[in-house]
Amino acid sequence: MKVDDEPTFSLEIPLTQIGQVMHEVRFASSLMVNRRRRQHDRGAGVLLELIETAMQPQSIEVLIDAATGDRIFVFQFSDHSPLTVRVTAQQSATMLERLAREVARTAN
Structure with a gap:
C-alpha cells in the first residue's frame, strides 16, 4: 500500500497544547533524519546524538x-x-x- 492510499483522519488539539505537539513532531523528524545519516562509528554517533537532543x-x-x-x-x-x-x-x-x-x- 502506498502512502497516498493511506486513509486520512482529523484530530482536534487544544491551542494551549499545540506547542507541545509541534515540538514532539519536530523532535521525531529530527531523530529520524539523524538516524538515517548515522555511520558505523562504534557508538560515538549515538552518544553525540544523546548530547545534541538532551x-x-x-x-x-x-x-x-x-x-x-x-x-x-x-x-x-x-x-x-x-x-x-x-x-x-x-x-x-x-x-x-x-x-x-x-x-x-x-x-x-
Missing part, C-alpha cells in the same frame, strides 16, 4: 526520601512532562565527584 529543564527540584536516603531529582520542562530520577546516596556522592572532576578538567 532536554534542558526549566527547573530542578531535589528531594530526599527520608526512609531510604535516596536523592530524588524532579526535572520540569516547559514542553514535556516532568521527569523524576532516583539516585542512592552513594551514587549521588560518586556523581558529585565526577562532576567536580569534569568541571576542573574543562576549566583548564
Whole structure:
C-alpha cells in the first residue's frame, strides 16, 4: 500500500497544547533524519546524538526520601512532562565527584 492510499483522519488539539505537539513532531523528524545519516562509528554517533537532543529543564527540584536516603531529582520542562530520577546516596556522592572532576578538567 502506498502512502497516498493511506486513509486520512482529523484530530482536534487544544491551542494551549499545540506547542507541545509541534515540538514532539519536530523532535521525531529530527531523530529520524539523524538516524538515517548515522555511520558505523562504534557508538560515538549515538552518544553525540544523546548530547545534541538532551532536554534542558526549566527547573530542578531535589528531594530526599527520608526512609531510604535516596536523592530524588524532579526535572520540569516547559514542553514535556516532568521527569523524576532516583539516585542512592552513594551514587549521588560518586556523581558529585565526577562532576567536580569534569568541571576542573574543562576549566583548564
